[in-house]
Amino acid sequence: MIRGRRYGLIVAADRLPPADPDDARESVDAALASLRPLVAAQSGAWAPAGGESGGDGVIGVAPPAGADAAALGARLLHSLDHHRPADFPAGWFDSYLSVNRRVAAAVAASASGAATVWVHGHQLQLLPRMLRRLRPDLTVAMHLHCAFPPAETYARLPEHRALLSGLLGADVIALPHHRAVDNLLDLAGRVHGLPVRDGRIAAGHRGVRVIAYPLPADTAAARRLAALPQLRAGAARLRAALRVTGPVLLSVAGWDPADAVEQRLDAFERFLAQHRPAPGTVALLHVACGEPRTPAEHGQRERVERLIAKINGSHASVGQAVVHYVRSDPDRRDLVALYLACDGMLATPTHHGAVAAAHEFVAARGELGATVVASESSSTAAALPGAIVVNPHDAIAFAAAVARAAGVGGPPPPARDADAPPAPEVWARRLLTAVQARAAATPAPRGVRTRRLPAAPGHTRPGGYAAGWAPLAARRAAGR
Structure with missing residues (x-):
């Protein structure tokens, strides 16, 4: 295997943000673009899932066949997170899985020992667990910028076991607000039977911290x-x-x-x-x-x-x-x-x-x-x-x-910011500090056992986490 350059910090995202935040077309692009100085200062790199070619500070990831279906699936996951009905097309998950595998292979080959990987976006929800298997030495943060739906909504998706398994490969999962945090903890605890305590989910012998950490306005x-x-x-x-x-x-x-x-x-x-x-x-x-x-x-x-x-x-x-x-x-x-x-x-x-x-x-x-x-x-x-x-x-x-x-009945009230939000680069540095501190903490006790639930409709055995997405295609082929 040919060894290329190794990086201590990699941002894996569904896109490559613009070089100048002022060129950004939306707040997410602007926030990602604001990470560029931080990534450059740490001699880090970007791993975009969108198929951009490699270059200085960019890890090339060739898009697989069906990448458009994977992107559509990510868009539908975004809709689902906003409590909207989403009609996922047949075969979307196979393409989605392929994109995640390609990004995982590229990141695993390019990360230095004990590197930190920041995963962003709905298109890469399987990536943390893939990296955990390929490179258990890595520290992984999963960042989703929009809401996480109630457990009942998410559990309707046939692939919800695999998606949750992917997320729980991270050390820290950052969500935009406490309601989203509560929804994810409820999905892991009540539906999947995983031990949940103090904002942490026990995934095997590991503890995954779930925090509310919204994108700041610039x-x-x-x-x-x-x-x-x-x-x-x-x-x-x-x-x-x-x-x-x-x-x-x-x-x-x-x-x-x-x-x-x-x-x-x-x-x-x-x-x-x-x-x-x-x-x-x-x-x-x-x-x-x-x-x-x-x-x-x-x-x-x-x-x-x-x-x-x-x-x-x-x-x-x-x-x-x-x-x-x-x-x-x-x-x-x-x-x-x-x-x-x-x-x-x-x-x-x-x-x-x-x-x-x-x-x-x-x-x-x-x-x-x-x-x-x-x-x-x-x-x-x-x-x-x-x-x-x-x-x-x-x-x-x-x-x-x-x-x-519109001023009917008198002058409208002027709005003002209660507190100045942190600059995006300060926000990013704080999240990385929290992630790296989490990785340095004592791991979850090995005596933690997964609480088992009966195999009843609406419940998933903890084995669904361990099984992940590997048997998914076989289950579908068998019509189960």
Whole structure:
């Protein structure tokens, strides 16, 4: 075997982030890009699952046949984590397994002795256990940036045993909030019968620590970009093009139904029907990011576009829309220009730990003042004093929140950050410190025994963890 360069820190992710965080198209890309200085300072490397060729600091991973199916499976897992029904296509798991195997082989061959591997993304949930088998000397952190669903939802997926086995190969699993942590612990303990105590899952003779560690909003970058004259000039041009004399509310979202775009539009339509503002005195600017990929996302686009057409058909005048709709893929510079051009923001997902864009909106606007309508399902509401908090499923209350943000009945309340979030590089360094401290701690006692449960519907014997995914294809072939 030809030995190449070895690395003490490897970030295995579903993508290779941009070199400049300001080129990032979403908060996850920006957070991953912010890891680049830390990885470079430790002479580390990236192992992207997307098939990027190797180079300086990049471990090449050739994509297998069916890589698109694996990526779709990862997208559907993301939907499942947001409590959305997901129809997984036949054969997705075989492709998913193949991608994980290729990344595992590349990382195992490139990691130095006792190296640290940071695994990020839904496409690599099997990777920690594979690395545990190939290289038991490695320290592995598994980071998922979005919610983890309730045990009952996750257990409906036939492959949930293999996915949990993969996750439990890590030393530390980092999730975005405590509700997600509780859901994973419940799945491991109540459904799979693994001993769970004090935020730790006993997996064989090992203990896996599960922590809440959300991605931080890069508010410092938002303030830095907002001060650039060219961005301020671009925002002024955008605002002039809207031709709105009153408040403009901003909505930025992808196509995931959990972003509650339909609820935002419905609330805005109710507000218009109740208060009848003259065209040109208030508007909603909705920016739809990226392209839909799953059937649920394609359905979301069709419904959103019909609803926008309906609202403008009922409330707009010639040459003056009330909902301005843009399908785009803005980077952080574009987003900050949008923040400066608008007065308020609707940040109301149904299932999220935090909404980074809301914090960045407040930071970018600074002394201009910012109004935020936040979801009570999100921790953003508690972290932004002055935010108008609403249940996005309560149509009447949501419409009242929109009216308040539009200044009906008095000036809207200004939102502010309760505490400055840590810089992304500080956030990453703290997680690595926690992971490495966990690896240096005393291992779980060898006397820990797995609690066995009867083989009943809805329960999985602990042997499902030990068996992992190896017998999965055989079970399927046998029709079991």
